Every structure is written in C-alpha cells, then in structure tokens.
Amino acid sequence: MGNDTDVQALRQMSGLVTPMALRVAVTLGLPDRLRADCGQAAAFGPGGAATDPATGPATGPATGPAADSAGADSAAQAAAPPASAVASAAATQAAAPAATADSVSQAVAPPAATAVPAAVAQTAVTADATAAASDSVAQAAAPAATAATITTAAGPTATQAAATITTAAGATATQGAATDLAAAELSAAVDLLAAELGVDPTALELLLGHLTTLGVVERTAAGYRTTEFGALLCEDAGNGLHNLLHHDTAAGRADLAFVDLAHSVRTGEPAYPLRYGQDFWADLSERPRLRDAFDRQMTWRIQERIPRFVAAVDWSRFGTIVDVGGGPGDLLAAVLAANPEVRGHVVDLEVGPARQNLARFEGRAKATEGSFFEPLPTGGGAYVLFDVLHDWDDEQAGRVLARVVEAMPADSRLIVVESIRGMGASTEMDLVMLVHFGGRERSVEELERLAESHGLVLDSVTEVADARCVLEFRKHPI
Numbered sequence: 001m002g003n004d005t006d007v008q009a010l011r012q013m014s015g016l017v018t019p020m021a022l023r024v025a026v027t028l029g030l031p032d033r034l035r036a037d038c039g040q041a042a043a044f045g046p047g048g049a050a051t052d053p054a055t056g057p058a059t060g061p062a063t064g065p066a067a068d069s070a071g072a073d074s075a076a077q078a079a080a081p082p083a084s085a086v087a088s089a090a091a092t093q094a095a096a097p098a099a100t101a102d103s104v105s106q107a108v109a110p111p112a113a114t115a116v117p118a119a120v121a122q123t124a125v126t127a128d129a130t131a132a133a134s135d136s137v138a139q140a141a142a143p144a145a146t147a148a149t150i151t152t153a154a155g156p157t158a159t160q161a162a163a164t165i166t167t168a169a170g171a172t173a174t175q176g177a178a179t180d181l182a183a184a185e186l187s188a189a190v191d192l193l194a195a196e197l198g199v200d201p202t203a204l205e206l207l208l209g210h211l212t213t214l215g216v217v218e219r220t221a222a223g224y225r226t227t228e229f230g231a232l233l234c235e236d237a238g239n240g241l242h243n244l245l246h247h248d249t250a251a252g253r254a255d256l257a258f259v260d261l262a263h264s265v266r267t268g269e270p271a272y273p274l275r276y277g278q279d280f281w282a283d284l285s286e287r288p289r290l291r292d293a294f295d296r297q298m299t300w301r302i303q304e305r306i307p308r309f310v311a312a313v314d315w316s317r318f319g320t321i322v323d324v325g326g327g328p329g330d331l332l333a334a335v336l337a338a339n340p341e342v343r344g345h346v347v348d349l350e351v352g353p354a355r356q357n358l359a360r361f362e363g364r365a366k367a368t369e370g371s372f373f374e375p376l377p378t379g380g381g382a383y384v385l386f387d388v389l390h391d392w393d394d395e396q397a398g399r400v401l402a403r404v405v406e407a408m409p410a411d412s413r414l415i416v417v418e419s420i421r422g423m424g425a426s427t428e429m430d431l432v433m434l435v436h437f438g439g440r441e442r443s444v445e446e447l448e449r450l451a452e453s454h455g456l457v458l459d460s461v462t463e464v465a466d467a468r469c470v471l472e473f474r475k476h477p478i
C-alpha cells in the first residue's frame, strides 16, 4: 500500500501528462501566441489578433492600432464596459471592412466560427461591447454589411447575442447573461485560435484548461493569456527552455524517444534510431533546422560558464588548439580572445556556426568539416574534447580517443571537459545520453581507464562548473 504521500509523490514523478502538455503548448506556440505584450495579440480572445492559416496574418484595420486597443479593452468590457472602452470597440467596428461583417454572428455561432477568416477575430471582440455600441457610433459609421451582421446576430439563431444586444440597448445586463456570454465568447475565442493553429477546438480547450491549472496561462474575461510564469516558455525568454522543449528542435524531438527507454534499458542501445530510423547526428545532418537548434542549445548551455573554463587551464602553453567535435566553437573563441598568441582549429561534422564565430580571429583560427572517426589535423599543442565522449559508448569513445592520440605530437596534451559521474553529474543526463546517443556520463576512473587503453596518462583533474571537470592527459612515453 505505502503511505498516501509517497504514493502521491510517485504518481507525480511518473506522470507523463504535464511534461507532454507543456511541450505541446510550446510546439503550438501557445505561450508566445497568448502573451499580453505580443503585438496586437494582447490576449487571445475576442481581442486577439488571429491568423488565418490560409490567408496568413490578419491585416487592415482589424490588426491596426484601433483593433489593438479594442483587444486590450475587451476584458474590461466583458465585466462593465466603460464609456471609453465602448467607444474604442465601436471605433474598431466602424473601421472594420465589409469582409468582417460576419464576425458578430460568427462569434456567437460556435461551429461556424472555426472557419472564420482571421480578420474576423478582431471584430468579434465587439460581440458584447458592440452591442452597446451598435446603437450609436458603430452603427452609424459602420459599412452596411456590419449593420446587417448585427441584425443577424440579433436574429433567432443567435439567441444569446440577441438577448445581450437587446439588454445592452436597454442599458442593463443580468449577471447570468453576462456569464453565459463570457462562456460563449471564450468558446468562440478558442474556436478561432483552434482554426488559426489547425487543431481541434475541443481538444485545445482541454489543453488550455490544464495549462491554466499549471499557471502557464490564465483565463481573462476575454480569453486566455500567458502568465508571467508561462512567459518563461516564450521563444525570446532567453533561458533555452523553448529550444529544449519544442518538438521540432533537436532536443525536444530527441526527448520523444524516451517512449522507448525500455528498449535502451534492455539493449544498452540508443532509442533515437528506433524512433527516427537513423542516429541523432545523421538526422541533424539531413535537417539543417534541427542542426541550428542544436548549435543554439550548445551555445546557450555554457555561455555563462565559459569564462570559468577559459580560466581553468593555462591555454597560453599551446601553439595551436584543435577543438575536436567543437560545434559552434564557443569555447575555442573565448580561449583565443583571452590568449592572443594561440591559434585554433575546430573539426566537426558541421562548421558553419564555428566559422562565423571564429571569423574575427583572421588568420588565427579555422574550422574544418570532418569526422573524428577519421584522421584528425596533426601537430596540435592541445586537443580538446568538450562534452564529446559522453555522447558515445566505450567502444566509439575509444575510437575517437585513438584518432586524437594518432594526431597528437609527443608533447601535446588532451583536454577533456565533461560532467563527471560521482562529482555531481546528473543521473537524468545519464539517461538522456543513453536514449539520445547510447552514451553516458563517466567517473574520473572510467575516463582514466578508457584513455589509458589508448596510450594516454591522466595528469590533472580540475573541477570547474556544473559538475564539469577539466581532465588533462598527456601521451604515454613510448
């Protein structure tokens, strides 16, 4: 049985629902789409700027400043429309082109709303406030079609709106009617958002419900809005989360292979190829978008710690540093910046970002596309393997080491930077390495043994940051 707290704790730890809901939310772009300061889309709901998948972003008055202010106003309006709010909504409607004419009726006719073009979303705002506005400014100034729509909305099929329009015209709305209208508006808002995103409206509402429970979005009178907490998932939040969780980024896509963790545990093999038909690196080679996302993630993960890695080693001892599997070349660039006499050379399967990164060191740095399972540039004073060995099982990691040793002059050094098992390396990362690549974190002793079997002697271990250590090896004297 176990006590309830423990059972609950295990239940929570083992839940897949919340992580997947967050990842799907990011993949759909919901935190960005629903955030308050997202241009015209103040909050999705009758005030948000919808985008029609077929026609692209809404244009014209519906997304202009007038629509914006209507969006911002709409929440307040749903509760108690101040005169200015009504005026702004009215102005929106007055400016709305004939094409948006159907919007009021659409907003109160749920199924049809999913097919509404984007521009319509803006005018839908006015479903409540407009009602009030309809008597005066809006109707007076609105194109004929808008007026006709209001008539339709007041017709027998749209009873809710009809009641509201009548009530609004008569000045007071009952609490119940307002609540019902809010529910109808919310539902219409979700319908529009679903249409924009090309997803099922009912399912989207369920997802938004759970995201509300998690505090990622919140209900407003006009729809849903990303909370401050949820904004941490936005693409420009600057914390790497979006790039880590999105299903179409390297990391987010690779994490989906965790469905086959059992395969990895049974066989010791990565699950990634089982799911995607080829290994992670081959996949990245074929999909530049994934490669870009991976390189961005590599840059983000260490950018704050780089000065500590630069300070941890006396790099000035080396004439040329060969950064093997150096990726975007962030470490090498920082080392070269701090050591003007040193030259650098990145070798990787993809060297576009490294070339850009190193361009400022004209003549002192280069990047060569190539595999570390093939012969490497010879003559380096130091060879660096930064977060490379943990991507591979012992056999493959040994092959990389063999290529490095083959290229090293007798007095050269190998600098390995890795998270170290038993010195703070995360057990979660162990499983990530296994499932994505078939690799794992290793202890100092394991790395020492592996290196020794390829003719290397461990000279020093320096703890630096994030459980990462710098291990310096030299070639065994023959």
Ligand SMILES: C[S@@+](CC[C@H](N)C(=O)[O-])C[C@H]1O[C@@H](n2cnc3c(N)ncnc32)[C@H](O)[C@@H]1O
Residues within 6 Å of the ligand: 281, 298, 299, 324, 325, 326, 327, 328, 329, 330, 347, 348, 349, 350, 370, 371, 372, 373, 385, 386, 387, 388, 391
């Ligand atoms: C975890 S990343 C580390 C990148 C870089 N060292 C850093 O710390 O930012 C591993 C790197 O190994 C590279 N890589 C994978 N297989 C390779 C191969 N066969 N030859 C050369 N590089 C390879 C990847 O392209 C990637 O840039």
